[in-house]
Amino acid sequence: MKYSTYNNFLCIEGISRSLLDLDKTLNCGQCFRWRKLPDDTWVGTIDNKIFMAKHKEIDGKPCIITTANTDEWENILHKYFDLDTDYESELTIPSDDDFANKAYEFGKGIRILRQNKWESLISFIISQRNNIPKIMSTINKLCMAFGEKLEIEVLGKKYTDYTFPSAEVLSKLDISDLDGIGLGYRDEYILLAARTIVNKQIDLDKLADSKVTGYQAVDELLELRGVGPKVANCVALFGLHKLDMFPIDIWIQRIIDTYYNGALNYTMYGKLAGLVQQYMFYYIKYV
DNA sequence: GTCCAGGTGAGTG
């Protein structure tokens, strides 16, 4: 990585949109808390800190400029955007698989984030039978009610966000404390999940270990109430970074029915099957 | 008013 500065912000040079596309990555339905300002700057919270980042061309070369310092870029954001993994060389899409190749061309630049595991578990429990705008507003309300307020000041303007509430905090709540958040019938699932995590009946850090396969992780996650096959696969893929997992929701099912005659052996996409799934999801929703 | 959204749990045969 080559660094420079631009108006006192850190500038990371040489990051093209085909390597990392912030718009696709943060807007493709794997995360729900980043927001885009009118000047195309993305604002979001990773664990306990707010960051801002945007694409910028400087002297005709693609860059990312960010409020992070070099230390934060290398230790937090670089990891968060999974830039250690070389997607290009590990991707295996058969050349005669027209739909997957079209989806890849359209979605190139999507990264599978290394998100907070707990946040992704709760987020995907909330996602069931909900649309993306509703998921985002519900999670936001949950964070405003039970997270900690964060602030960042940039060019004299203050931006506010909240941490995602910890399992410890949520485990102590009564079900009625969640009134008004908009969780609907999922409220009890959230509290039960929080207690299961606090009790260490399920340890997300252990499940994320590379010795644990995605299928093993899914099996454990299915023990949670409100977690079925689809949510478990999403948590394994987006929360535990099991990149070979392939969540099948109604959109992916429609793709399988329409373009694959009702059956798709996704294991042919290999180690990065989950990335292919995300290209497909992004393509069918936004093309 | 009706329909739908990145599904799941419970009940039935």
Next chain:
DNA sequence: CACTCACATGGA
């Protein structure tokens, strides 16, 4: 196993 049905909420 495969198939139904109810389930909170809010926007279109």
